[in-house]
Amino acid sequence: MFRVGIITASDKGSKGEREDLSGKVIFDILEKKGYTVERYIILPDDEDELSREMSNMSDELKLDLVLTTGGTGFSKRDVTPEATIKVCDRMAPGISEAIRYYSLSITPRAMLSRAVSGIRRDTLIINLPGSPKAVREALEYIIDSVHHGLEILTGKTGECAR
Numbered sequence: 001m002f003r004v005g006i007i008t009a010s011d012k013g014s015k016g017e018r019e020d021l022s023g024k025v026i027f028d029i030l031e032k033k034g035y036t037v038e039r040y041i042i043l044p045d046d047e048d049e050l051s052r053e054m055s056n057m058s059d060e061l062k063l064d065l066v067l068t069t070g071g072t073g074f075s076k077r078d079v080t081p082e083a084t085i086k087v088c089d090r091m092a093p094g095i096s097e098a099i100r101y102y103s104l105s106i107t108p109r110a111m112l113s114r115a116v117s118g119i120r121r122d123t124l125i126i127n128l129p130g131s132p133k134a135v136r137e138a139l140e141y142i143i144d145s146v147h148h149g150l151e152i153l154t155g156k157t158g159e160c161a162r
């Protein structure tokens, strides 16, 4: 089964001033789907720290999937998409388009998420929004298709036919 890392981008969460409910939502959904969560970390909204951890999860830990939550909005401290773009070799815009497409049917504010998705080496990196509600909505919508993408990325299948 695929090995996953979770990064929560939150200034308050990293200082222990706010409980990280969003990271836990990701954890629960993935465990139920049979994924193995190998690393889970809360970092401040700092571009260098975020991109360094994404590289670590890809290059050193060789995780198949990295999911981030938070830091995708318009606040000056929101830099998760920039950190992601910096470390990716190839972008996978369809995943973030799908999240926004689905989320817009729930709230027009979904247009305010600047989240991106991309591939670094053999690792798929996906930004999710920050709230536990948004995380659940987005992840449950994409997870089965993402699973197929991971099978192709890791060479477990070359077939798209069902």
Ligand code: MTE
Pocket (backbone or CB within 6 Å): 069, 070, 071, 072, 073, 074, 078, 102, 103, 106, 107, 109, 110, 111, 112, 113, 114, 128, 129, 130, 131, 133, 134, 135, 137, 138
């Ligand atoms: N997507 C879904 N599915 N559900 C939501 O409630 N909230 C939006 C958006 N995406 C939302 C959503 C809001 S209000 C914002 S500001 C952006 O995500 C960015 O959130 P972030 O800065 O916490 O990442």
